[in-house]
Amino acid sequence: MPVIVQKYGGSSLATPELIRSVASRICSAHDSGNSVIATVSAMGDSTDDLLSIASQVSGMPDLRELDVLLSTGELQSCALVAMALKDMGKNAVSLSGAQAGIRTDSSYGKAKIADIDTSRILGELGSGNIVIVAGFQGVTNDSDITTLGRGASDLTAVALAAGLNADRCEIYTDVDGIYTADPRLVSKAQKITTIGFEEMLELASYGAKMNPRSIELGMVYQVPILVASSFNDKPGTLIHDGENMDTKVGEIRNRVRGIATDRDVAKITVFSVVDRPGIAAALFDPLAESDISVDVIVQNASVSGTTDLTFTVKQSDVDRAMKVVEEVANELGTTNVGKTENLAKISIVGTGMQDSPGYASNMFRSLAQADINIEMITTSEIRITCIIGSDHVAKAAEVLHGAFELEKSE
Amino acid sequence: MPVIVQKYGGSSLATPELIRSVASRICSAHDSGNSVIATVSAMGDSTDDLLSIASQVSGMPDLRELDVLLSTGELQSCALVAMALKDMGKNAVSLSGAQAGIRTDSSYGKAKIADIDTSRILGELGSGNIVIVAGFQGVTNDSDITTLGRGASDLTAVALAAGLNADRCEIYTDVDGIYTADPRLVSKAQKITTIGFEEMLELASYGAKMNPRSIELGMVYQVPILVASSFNDKPGTLIHDGENMDTKVGEIRNRVRGIATDRDVAKITVFSVVDRPGIAAALFDPLAESDISVDVIVQNASVSGTTDLTFTVKQSDVDRAMKVVEEVANELGTTNVGKTENLAKISIVGTGMQDSPGYASNMFRSLAQADINIEMITTSEIRITCIIGSDHVAKAAEVLHGAFELEKSE
Numbered sequence: 001m002p003v004i005v006q007k008y009g010g011s012s013l014a015t016p017e018l019i020r021s022v023a024s025r026i027c028s029a030h031d032s033g034n035s036v037i038a039t040v041s042a043m044g045d046s047t048d049d050l051l052s053i054a055s056q057v058s059g060m061p062d063l064r065e066l067d068v069l070l071s072t073g074e075l076q077s078c079a080l081v082a083m084a085l086k087d088m089g090k091n092a093v094s095l096s097g098a099q100a101g102i103r104t105d106s107s108y109g110k111a112k113i114a115d116i117d118t119s120r121i122l123g124e125l126g127s128g129n130i131v132i133v134a135g136f137q138g139v140t141n142d143s144d145i146t147t148l149g150r151g152a153s154d155l156t157a158v159a160l161a162a163g164l165n166a167d168r169c170e171i172y173t174d175v176d177g178i179y180t181a182d183p184r185l186v187s188k189a190q191k192i193t194t195i196g197f198e199e200m201l202e203l204a205s206y207g208a209k210m211n212p213r214s215i216e217l218g219m220v221y222q223v224p225i226l227v228a229s230s231f232n233d234k235p236g237t238l239i240h241d242g243e244n245m246d247t248k249v250g251e252i253r254n255r256v257r258g259i260a261t262d263r264d265v266a267k268i269t270v271f272s273v274v275d276r277p278g279i280a281a282a283l284f285d286p287l288a289e290s291d292i293s294v295d296v297i298v299q300n301a302s303v304s305g306t307t308d309l310t311f312t313v314k315q316s317d318v319d320r321a322m323k324v325v326e327e328v329a330n331e332l333g334t335t336n337v338g339k340t341e342n343l344a345k346i347s348i349v350g351t352g353m354q355d356s357p358g359y360a361s362n363m364f365r366s367l368a369q370a371d372i373n374i375e376m377i378t379t380s381e382i383r384i385t386c387i388i389g390s391d392h393v394a395k396a397a398e399v400l401h402g403a404f405e406l407e408k409s410e
Numbered sequence: 411m412p413v414i415v416q417k418y419g420g421s422s423l424a425t426p427e428l429i430r431s432v433a434s435r436i437c438s439a440h441d442s443g444n445s446v447i448a449t450v451s452a453m454g455d456s457t458d459d460l461l462s463i464a465s466q467v468s469g470m471p472d473l474r475e476l477d478v479l480l481s482t483g484e485l486q487s488c489a490l491v492a493m494a495l496k497d498m499g500k501n502a503v504s505l506s507g508a509q510a511g512i513r514t515d516s517s518y519g520k521a522k523i524a525d526i527d528t529s530r531i532l533g534e535l536g537s538g539n540i541v542i543v544a545g546f547q548g549v550t551n552d553s554d555i556t557t558l559g560r561g562a563s564d565l566t567a568v569a570l571a572a573g574l575n576a577d578r579c580e581i582y583t584d585v586d587g588i589y590t591a592d593p594r595l596v597s598k599a600q601k602i603t604t605i606g607f608e609e610m611l612e613l614a615s616y617g618a619k620m621n622p623r624s625i626e627l628g629m630v631y632q633v634p635i636l637v638a639s640s641f642n643d644k645p646g647t648l649i650h651d652g653e654n655m656d657t658k659v660g661e662i663r664n665r666v667r668g669i670a671t672d673r674d675v676a677k678i679t680v681f682s683v684v685d686r687p688g689i690a691a692a693l694f695d696p697l698a699e700s701d702i703s704v705d706v707i708v709q710n711a712s713v714s715g716t717t718d719l720t721f722t723v724k725q726s727d728v729d730r731a732m733k734v735v736e737e738v739a740n741e742l743g744t745t746n747v748g749k750t751e752n753l754a755k756i757s758i759v760g761t762g763m764q765d766s767p768g769y770a771s772n773m774f775r776s777l778a779q780a781d782i783n784i785e786m787i788t789t790s791e792i793r794i795t796c797i798i799g800s801d802h803v804a805k806a807a808e809v810l811h812g813a814f815e816l817e818k819s820e
Contacts, residue, residue: 016466050486056426057490058497065496068489068504072482076460079478080467086475087468094478099553120553143509143530 003125003166004029006038007135007157011174012230013077014044022230023084025172026130030090035125037164039135039157040081042073047150063108067137067147071097074134074153082132092130095120097137097145102156104138104146111138111146113155116163133160154214162221169223171210172230177237178203178210180406181259185397188407194238195257202349202383203260215239256350256359256404259397263390265295265343266318267375268325269310274333282331283309286324292317296345296378296387306333310376312387315341343375344390348400349383359404360384366403372396413535413576414439416448417545417567421584422640423487424454432640433494435582436540440500444577445535447570449545450491451563452483473518477547477557481507484544484563492542502540505530507547507555512566514548514556521548521556523565526573543570564624572631579633581620582640587647588613588620590816591669595807598817602668604648609667612759612793625649666760666769666814669807673800675705675753676728677785678735679720684743692741693719696734702727706755706788706797716743720786722797725751753785754800758810759793769814770794776813782806 006029008022022040030036041047050069054061061069078094085092101117124131135153138146148155154171161169176191178200183189195203197219204210210227218225218239228236273279280299287294297311313321322339329335353359363384367374372395376387388396401407416439418432432450440446451457460479464471471479488504495502511527534541545563548556558565564581571579586601588610593599605613607629614620620637628635628649638646683689690709697704707721723731732749739745763769773794777784782805786797798806811817 016463019467053426053486053490054493057429058493060497061493062496065489065493065504068506069486069493072485072489075482075485076463076479079475079482080463083464083468083471083475083479086472087470094475096478096555145506 002034002168003164004034004036004168004170005157005161005164005166006036006170006172007153008038008040008081008230009153009171009173010041010044010047012172013040013042013081016080018230019043019077019080020084022172023081023088025230026081026085026132027088027090030130037121037125037131037133037160037166038081039133039153039160040074040077041135041153042070043077043080046073046076064144067108067111068145070147071134071137071145074136078132078134085130085132090130091128092132093124094132094134095124096134097156098139098143100131100133100160102133102138102159104140104148106140106142106144106146108146110149111140113138113148113159116159118163121160121164149213151211152213154211155217158214158217158221158223158225161223162217166223168226169218170226170228172228173209174229174231175209175227176229176232176234177227178239178258180257181397181401182261185261185394186259186401187398188401190407191234192237192258193235194240196241196351197239198382199257199349199351200239202347202380203258255352256348256406257352258349259400259404259406260345260347260349261393261397262345263393264315265312265345265387265390266315267310267312267340267343267387268318268321269308269338269340270325270329270332270334271308271336271338272306272334273309275305275307279309279332282328283325286328287313287321290320290324292321292324296376296385298376298378312343312345312376340375342390343387344393345385345387346393346396346400347383347385348404351382353382353384362403363400366399367396370395370399372399411443411445412578413445413447413574414578414580415567415571415574415576416446416580416582417563418448418450418491418640419563419581419583420451420454420457420487422582423450423452423491426490428640429453429487429490430494432582433491433498435640436491436495436542437498437500440540447531447535447541447543447574447576448491449543449563449567449570450484450487451545452480453487453490456483456486457560474554477518477521478555480557481544481547481555484546488542488544492540495540495542500540501538502542503534504542504544505534506544507566508549508553510541510543510570512543512548512569514550514558516550516552516554516556518556520559521550523548523558523569526569528573531570531574559623561621562623564621565627568624568627568631568633568635571633572627576633578636579628580636580638582638583619584639584641585619585637586639586642586644587637588649588668590667591807591811592671595671595804596669596811597808598811600817601644602647603645604650605667606651606761607649608792609759609761610649612757612790613668613670665762666758666816667762668759669810669814669816670755670757670759671803671807672755673803674725675722675755675797675800676725677720677722677750677753677797678728678731679718679748679750680735680739680742680744681718681746681748682716682744683719685715685717689719689742692738693735696738697723697731700730700734702731702734706786706795708786708788722753722755722786750785752800753797754803755795755797756803756806756810757793757795758814761792763792763794772813773810776809777806780805780809782809
């Protein structure tokens with residue numbers, strides 16, 4: 001019997017009616033002759049509600065206890081989905097992360113999955129049960145509850161699919177699939193039918209809505225992932241690296257697959273840094289210790305022994321980051337630190353770019369013609385990213401979508 | 411170091427401010443040189459909220475899944491209390507029922523505690539931690555979550571106190587302690603300073619607000635239980651059977667200790683039942699199978715081969731009970747079944763009554779003088795209970811409180 005792991009996001013489970021609707025979908029998958037494991041997120045905004053209570057109880061909530069607290073949201077929705085399934089006459093059982101055998105390290109709030117003991121799940125499937133697993137959580141070797149980070153119910157699903165050697169992982173959410181650009185910004189954005197893991201990874205890391213760790217995991221374990229809506233029956237987007245994939249076909253391979261945007265960007269520049277070994281470590285180690293993620297880093301060529309070092313952080317981290325940088329500025333031989341807020345990242349992504357010239361110049365020229373200034377540029381083999389003013393991001397996405405003919409993409 | 415187990419009810423934890431206030435109380439107990447374990451209920455009405463969601467998802471929620479769902483409320487509050495304690499500079503750790511080693515049978519919704527493996531709690535206490543335990547829940551040998559029944563966080567506390575051989579169990583709630591009568595009914599009701607387990611058991615079973623199973627457990631394991639308010643520092647009521655207790659002193663022993671009232675009563679009478687062996691089983695077995703608790707049972711003396719059989723159930727169960735009784739009426743040789751709704755129980759309780767005449771007649775005379783009709787009477791060694799119209803219960807409580815001089819009780 002084929003084994004399918006499904007995942008339903010919080011917006012798909014926000015009300016009792018939606019929970020019953022999700023249960024019906026799970027029923028259908030089971031009625032089609034599959035063994036079904038479904039991972040669920042917490043209902044609607046309930047995780048935010050719990051975070052709000054925690055912040056009222058403690059100025060800086062203890063991470064172990066925060067994980068205990070946050071894990072309850074997924075426990076509630078998995079019990080409710082199992083209840084709804086039984087109400088529909090199905091055999092079903094809910095399992096917490098611990099019961100499902102999801103063992104993690106003890107990095108509370110961002111635990112990494114160490115391994116999955118699938119014996120309980122296999123036993124329940126063997127007894128004819130549909131298995132509903134609380135997403136986003138695991139358990140340490142000391143039986144303490146951990147969470148895997150925001151949005152990590154995707155990760156639970158893909159990890160279970162990998163551990164169970166499932167035929168497919170299906171991620172159900174409130175959007176129809178992966179689009180060539182954010183449809184709120186680009187009216188002609190097209191749904192992508194199939195996409196490779198690498199391309200999806202770049203899209204997900206650079207703004208498209210999916211947990212990047214889950215895509216990495218899917219890539220490593222070669223688990224095909226379907227992203228689709230739980231609110232309709234449209235076909236969604238299949239992420240895989242199969243033999244006969246469209247992405248292997250020259251015509252599609254040789255193209256930009258999508259545009260990723262991210263408006264939560266600020267830039268910090270440290271001017272006139274003394275150019276000697278170790279300055280990058282002196283700057284970025286304390287930022288890492290303060291748990292501030294640094295994204296794009298650009299260091300200009302050294303002029304007369306000093307250099308300018310620019311990097312981006314999340315808009316919400318910029319004040320904390322400035323404080324850290326100003327504290328270490330002396331070590332860098334400078335006191336000249338500046339920030340620019342309200343920036344955005346816009347990226348074009350596609351495996352077709354790596355061997356083909358012309359994509360970068362087309363991108364820069366299109367932005368220039370639209371009178372959009374580029375603040376920074378960074379590239380990977382299959383991605384070109386520009387930092388621009390966040391006011392320009394909608395226009396930039398529209399222009400690039402046209403320039404790379406993405407409205408014809410499928 | 412003395413070991414104290416505390417329990418805080420849902421109304422004591424209803425808001426983030428109250429959670430911090432409870433944490434302060436736990437701090438004080440710890441600062442006084444005690445090892446402290448605190449059991450907590452779910453915040454405010456959150457259990458009712460979860461039940462309401464469950465009923466919207468399933469007409470008859472599966473009991474295993476309902477237990478998973480309901481157990482999350484206590485998990486949340488125990489994480490929040492531990493967070494607040496750490497915020498106050500204390501070492502603290504929250505434990506679920508499973509982590510605390512509370513092993514139960516698998517009677518979902520009303521599980522019985524089989525044993526408590528105290529090793530994890532003792533380890534945490536040994537590491538200098540205050541231990542916060544989620545009340546109301548346990549775990550089966552198959553690692554499935556169970557709950558112990560409504561109001562059973564008291565039971566968790568007393569069971570932990572027994573298992574840890576604690577010096578005292580303290581139950582904190584929204585009332586100051588146990589009163590000679592419900593203060594909402596009797597303005598002169600007095601707080602009781604100390605009371606024996608047996609008397610408390612009769613009071614708790616017959617309307618005073620405390621989980622009867624937890625009192626039984628305290629009695630069997632001789633755990634002194636303090637009932638007090640978390641909203642003030644008044645001394646509360648101590649339930650124990652100590653050597654030098656007031657209840658052993660003749661003056662107090664020889665008295666009614668309190669009046670218990672319960673308005674949730676209805677009466678069913680089966681008339682003209684054929685009087686032969688097995689009729690009671692034929693009637694009460696199907697009621698038990700339908701999970702309807704029968705309370706007071708009275709069978710009148712047989713007249714000409716038939717008898718009238720009367721029993722009480724909860725008002726909320728009366729329609730279901732009537733249906734069951736009408737179905738088995740043929741077997742009982744009758745079709746004549748009647749019900750009376752809107753009744754109440756009123757009981758006087760005291761170990762002093764068992765060897766002393768006059769209490770019953772005083773009770774019946776006092777009610778008669780107040781023109782209150784008695785529908786049924788039932789007694790134990792230390793309790794006399796009358797069934798009366800629920801409209802009369804406040805007046806009856808007032809009258810009996812005066813008749814037995816309870817306003818002078820302490």
